[in-house]
Amino acid sequence: MAAPGPAGAAASPSPQPPQLPSPFAELVKSPSGLEKVVLRGSRNCCVEVYLYGGQVTSWKNDNGEELLFLSSKAIFKPPKAIRGGIPICFPQFGTHGNLEQHGFARNRFWTIDNDPPPLPANPAIKAYVDLILRPSEEDLKIWPHSFEFRLRVALGPSGDLSLTSRIRNTNTDGRPFSYTFAYHTYFSVSDISEVRVEGLETMDYLDNLKAKERFTEQGDAIVFESEIDKVYLAAPSKIAIIDHEKKKTFVVTKEGLPDSVVWNPWDKKAKAMQDFGDAEYKNMLCVEPASVEKPITLKPGEEWKGRLALSAVPSSYCSGQLDPLKVLQG
Ligand SMILES: O=P(O)(O)OC[C@H]1O[C@@H](O)[C@H](O)[C@@H](O)[C@@H]1O
Numbered sequence: 081m082a083a084p085g086p087a088g089a090a091a092s093p094s095p096q097p098p099q100l101p102s103p104f105a106e107l108v109k110s111p112s113g114l115e116k117v118v119l120r121g122s123r124n125c126c127v128e129v130y131l132y133g134g135q136v137t138s139w140k141n142d143n144g145e146e147l148l149f150l151s152s153k154a155i156f157k158p159p160k161a162i163r164g165g166i167p168i169c170f171p172q173f174g175t176h177g178n179l180e181q182h183g184f185a186r187n188r189f190w191t192i193d194n195d196p197p198p199l200p201a202n203p204a205i206k207a208y209v210d211l212i213l214r215p216s217e218e219d220l221k222i223w224p225h226s227f228e229f230r231l232r233v234a235l236g237p238s239g240d241l242s243l244t245s246r247i248r249n250t251n252t253d254g255r256p257f258s259y260t261f262a263y264h265t266y267f268s269v270s271d272i273s274e275v276r277v278e279g280l281e282t283m284d285y286l287d288n289l290k291a292k293e294r295f296t297e298q299g300d301a302i303v304f305e306s307e308i309d310k311v312y313l314a315a316p317s318k319i320a321i322i323d324h325e326k327k328k329t330f331v332v333t334k335e336g337l338p339d340s341v342v343w344n345p346w347d348k349k350a351k352a353m354q355d356f357g358d359a360e361y362k363n364m365l366c367v368e369p370a371s372v373e374k375p376i377t378l379k380p381g382e383e384w385k386g387r388l389a390l391s392a393v394p395s396s397y398c399s400g401q402l403d404p405l406k407v408l409q410g
Contacts, residue, residue, distance in 0.1 A: 099194075100117065100192065100194070100209060101194055101210075102119070102206060102207055102208050102209065103206075104119060104120050104121070104206050104207035104208075104235075105117055105118070105119050105120075105207055105208065105209045106118050106120075107192070110130070110156065112156035112157065114130055114131070114132045114156050115130070115131045115132075116128050116129060116130045116131065116137070117129045117131070117192070117209045117233075119207040119208065119209060119233065119234075119235045120207055120235075121206075121207055121235045121236075121237070121239055122142065122237065122239070123142040123143075123144075124140060124141070124142055124143060124144035125140060125141060125142050125235065125239045126138070126139075126140045126144075126235075127139050127140075127207070127233065127235045127241055129209060129211070129233050130156075130162065131189055131190050131191065131192070131211065132156075132158065132162070132187070132188075132189055132190075133161060133162055133167060133168065133185070133186040133187060133188070133190070134168055134185065134186075134190035134211045134213060134229075134231050135161075135162055135165050135166060135167050135168065135186060136148070136165045136166040136233060136241070136243065137150050137154075137162060137164060137165035137166075138150065138165065139241045139390070141239050141392060142239055146268055147267070147268055147330070147390075147392050148164065148165050148166065148265070148266055148267065148268055149164050149165075149266040149267060149268040149269075149360075149363060149364035149365075150162075150163070150164030150165055150266070151163040151164050151355055151356045151357060151360055152357050152360070153354070153355045153356055153357055153360075154355055155354075155355045158187055158189075159187045160187070160355065161182070161186040161187045162186075163353075163355040163356055164266045164364075165266060166243065166263055166264065166265045166266070166388075167182065167186040167264040168185045168186055168231070168245070168261075168262075168263065168264070169182040169183055169185070169186065169260070169261060169262040169263075169264050169368075169370070170183045170184075170185040170186075170229065170245075170247070170259060170261050171183045171184075171185070171223055171225075171227075171257075171259035171260070171261075172259065172260055173260040173261060173262045173341075173370055173371075173372045174260075174288065174341075174372070176260050176372060176375075177260070179222060179223060182262075182264065183259075184219060184222070184223070185213055185229065186264075188213055188216075188219070190211040190212060190213045190231070191211065191212055191213075192209065192210070192211060192212075193210040193211055193212035193230060194210070196210040196212070196230050196232070197230075197246075199232060199244060202234075204236065204237045205234045205235070205236055205237070206237075207234065207235040208232055208233065208234035208235070209232070209233055210230060210231070210232050211230070211231045211232075211233070212228060212229065212230050212231070213228075213229040213231075214226075214227070214228055214229075215227060225249070225251055225255070225257040226249075226250040226251050226252065227247060227248060227249060227250055227257070228246075228247070228248045228250055229245065229246070229247050229248075230245070230246040230247075230248075231243065231244070231245050231246075232244040238391070239391070239392070240389060240390065240391040241389070241390045241391075242387065242388065242389040242390070243263060243387065243388045244385065244386075244387045245261070245263075245384075245385065245386045245387070246383055246384070246385050247259070247261075247376075247378065247383065247384045247386075248378070248381075248382070248383040248384075249378035249379060249380050249381065249382055249383075250380070251380045252380070253380075254380055255380070256377050256378060256379045256380070257377070257378060258375040258376065258377040258378075259375060259376055260370070260371060260372050260375050260376070261337070261370060261371045261372075261376065261386060262337075262341060262368045262369065262370035262371075262372065263334075263337070263368060263369050263370070263386075263388045264341075264366060264368045265332070265366060265367055265368055265369070265388070265390070266364050266365075266366050267321055267330055267364065267365050267366070267367060268363060268364065269321070269323050269326070269363060269364060269365050270323055270324075270325035270326045270363070271325055271362055271363070272304045272344060272361065272362050272363070272364070272365060273303075273304060273305065273362075274323065274324040274325045275303070275304060275321060275322065275323050275324070275365055276301040276302060276303050276321075276322050276324075277301060277302040277319060277320070277321050277322075277342065277365075277367065278301045278302075278319070278320045278322065279315065279316050279318060279319035279320055280297060280301075280302055280312045280315055280316075280319060280340065280342070281297055281299065281300055281301055281302065282296065282297055282298075283296070283297050283312045283313065283314070283315055284296050284297075284312070284313045284314070285297060285310040285311055285312045285313060286310065286311040286313065286372075286373065287309070287310055288309035288310065288311065289307065289308075289309050289310075292311075294313075297312070301322075302342065304344055304365070306346055307344065307345060307346035307348070307349060308342055308343060308344050308346075309341075309342075309343050310341065310342050310343075311339055311340075311341050311370070311372050311373065312339060312340045312341070312342065313338070313339055313373050314338050314339070315334075315338065315339055315340040317333060317334055317335065318331060318332065318333050318334075319331075319332045319334075319340060319367060320332075321365065321367055322395055323395075327394060327395055328392055328393070328394060328395055329392070329393050329394075329395035330367075330390060330391070330392050331390070331391045331392075331393060332367055332369065332388070332389075332390060333387075333388070333389040333390075333391075334369035334386075334387065334388055334389075335385075335386065335387040336371075336384065336385050336386035336387060337369040337370055337371050337386045337387075337388070338371055338373070338374070339369075339370045339371060339372045339373055340367060340368060340369055340370060341366065341367070341368035341370050341372065342365070342366065342367055342368075343365075343366040343368065344361055344364065344365055344366065345361050346361050347359075347361060349361075369386075369388050371386065
């Protein structure tokens with residue numbers, strides 16, 4: 081029996097934080113009061129995932145260098161989604177439907193899922209966390225479908241970050257549902273005018289700045305001189321973001337996600353966003369593996385899987401040595 085406290089009342093044990101299956105994952109409270117899971121890898125390698133939005137907000141390499149962009153003006157207070165990292169757009173990407181822009185998953189509280197159905201085993205991955213989102217009564221009023229959305233965030237031994245989403249239709253009334261989806265990934269870059277994206281040249285895209293009209297990308301790799309908001313269709317499974325100044329290449333690998341959005345608000349839109357610094361557009365680029373053009377449809381009991389894997393490798397492109405095909409084909 082517990083010993084009585086000073087006032088004679090039984091001492092209540094201090095609440096224990098939930099145990100996570102990975103010894104390299106820890107649940108902590110951020111200064112904003114929101115909870116986040118910290119995944120630790122070798123040396124200074126580290127990933128942070130907020131339960132709010134199921135959102136990765138930080139990915140650091142061995143040297144402790146931040147690889148994702150998070151706005152200095154990001155608001156960590158519901159219902160605002162956190163500006164930066166990797167927001168999850170579900171069940172709607174952008175304005176492709178009647179829901180709020182980018183759907184509601186990014187501003188809901190997810191919970192830790194300590195007993196998810198197994199994923200293919202990868203013994204090399206020691207730092208991971210599984211989250212789950214189910215719709216609330218309120219959510220069912222705006223999107224009348226029952227679902228389970230399981231998200232695994234994993235930090236690989238060489239510092240690679242992967243996100244695996246599994247979405248299951250749990251409707252009991254026999255109805256299918258359809259959705260669009262994106263991993264709205266904000267990369268940190270040295271200077272947007274020194275960046276090029278390879279893998280999307282010659283692709284068809286829908287231009288969000290031109291009423292979603294369809295065009296074909298011309299010429300070489302994508303470079304940035306003004307606002308861009310394009311949905312590249314049937315994009316390849318590997319895309320390279322080459323940062324000349326940092327001599328770094330991000331390799332974005334996607335599975336189950338045919339499209340890829342590329343977004344930078346540039347100066348005018350940056351100024352109009354309350355949670356984004358006026359000049360921050362220079363230091364970020366969104367490349368967002370997505371399924372936008374053709375919504376995904378699931379019948380009751382069916383499950384969809386979409387995976388994003390990110391790695392950051394040194395590049396020597398500025399000296400003209402890098403063969404883009406080597407980056408894209410491994
Ligand atoms: O401000 P939000 O809702 O986070 O959206 C940011 C941008 O997200 C991009 O994915 C969209 O293509 C843009 O049209 C949008 O402006």
